[in-house]
Amino acid sequence: MIIYRFLSLCFVHVLAVVFCYAQQIETDYLTVKGNFDLDKLEDKMYIVRKTVFNKDEEGYNNLHASEVYIRGKICLGNKTTLSFIDHDDLDESRGGELTYISPIPGIIIRNLKIQNGPSVMVVYDYYMFAPKHHNWYKYKTATYNQTQWDSFHVTFDYYDKVQKPLIGSKEQTISTIPKDPMLPKKPLKLIIQECEKGYCPKTYLNFIYYIELLNHIDIEKYERDIRKLAMLIRSYNESWGNYIITNYLKRH
Template sequence: MEKRLYCLCSMLIGIAVACHSQRIEVSRQTIKGDFDNDKREDWLTVVCKTHYEKGEEDPKTWYFSEITVEGKLVLGNRKTLHFTDSESLDAVIGGELSYFSPHPGIIVRAFREPHGSTVTITYDYYLYNIALHDWYRYKIATYDQATWEEASVAFEYCNKAQKPLVGSKSRRHSTAQPDPMLPKSPLKYLRQLNERKWYPKYYYDFVSCIEVLNQVDKKIGRKAIEKLVKHLKPHNSTWAHYIVSNYLNRNMRY
């Protein structure tokens, strides 16, 4: 009897220690959009949990562990879908996970990792497939700012294996899919932005702008690119320098 009580007490103590060595912060996010491209309003509700663990050497210090997400999609046709998501975190720098819908039929997953005064953000683009009733990752964009003066943008296009947002069954594609977010005439689109004296103000704006510039012929679109730099330079010299270095003469003074 005493042995059984001792074992039970040991188990309870172990559970208590495990609970006290972990901490969870909960946040919620709700976004609206036309996620399935049927011209009816949909809702995406996300419960995001940031997990912390105590350090082994310094039990008074909490360290980031991971982010877990429970998501619910409520579509305009009254169908409800659920998904889970997670991201491991650097113990010191942590991170944030969020979602938004910049275009009908598309959901973007944004994972942000701060590095002191700089940041790395990964955007996963999920495109709705009407036949499979799911969203599949077709593009990944990464913004990486290592210092105040240095930034980079990289794109990866998922043409072969595409990860779903709901469920775990991947989809394979042998050819690239048309991207509904890209303008049909990138140069014309860039000129229209210049007419409005537009310039990217946020990280996502800049990433989208760079992808448009990737579609523009550098020689034919030189003047339009120069005008964009002129509008951008007073507001963000790092981004202006990146455009000059990659889309204009590298020795050009701006």
């Protein structure tokens, strides 16, 4: 109900698998729709994604995802086409993927997920459109890092002055920090009402959205509301509710 209500993401999957000795390469094709450049015209991102699975030492049937390669093309509504490439290591994970979403106009989020049993790490890189350079620049990273089923933490990194681009390698240096359009705008009481109606966070990105909301309010002033929110979330995901209690309430 919070962020997933307006996710403008459309995936088209066509899967091809290439078998090699002791290695498997899976190729799929994705389409992401959104308003990437704030001109009110629909834009599309076409992605060719190759995931490399290598043989475990134990045997051929035990494969782990080791790398992911992206070749992308952004087709803007004004007929401009921009190309980019991306790559990341998956640290010999059992499962991993690299995708992109555009939750609101002008924003592209790079989503890297790495999973191996109970260990899960999800990294969201937030890119904001800069009309001057006709590119998107990383201004924030949110990381969900879970080492065990009930042991995790959420961290945020903000890039104030020097920002890396989504396309190419030329960084931009800014003197004035623009307002983050992805900061939660709804008051806590409204968030609680939505949770009471069953719209509690159900994805990592939704949960991170709630955590950033708590990071920007007076937790002493809203202690009662935070406790209520934690109890509501706890009924859906006990670990997430306990995380809020442990990190945002003085008296457990």
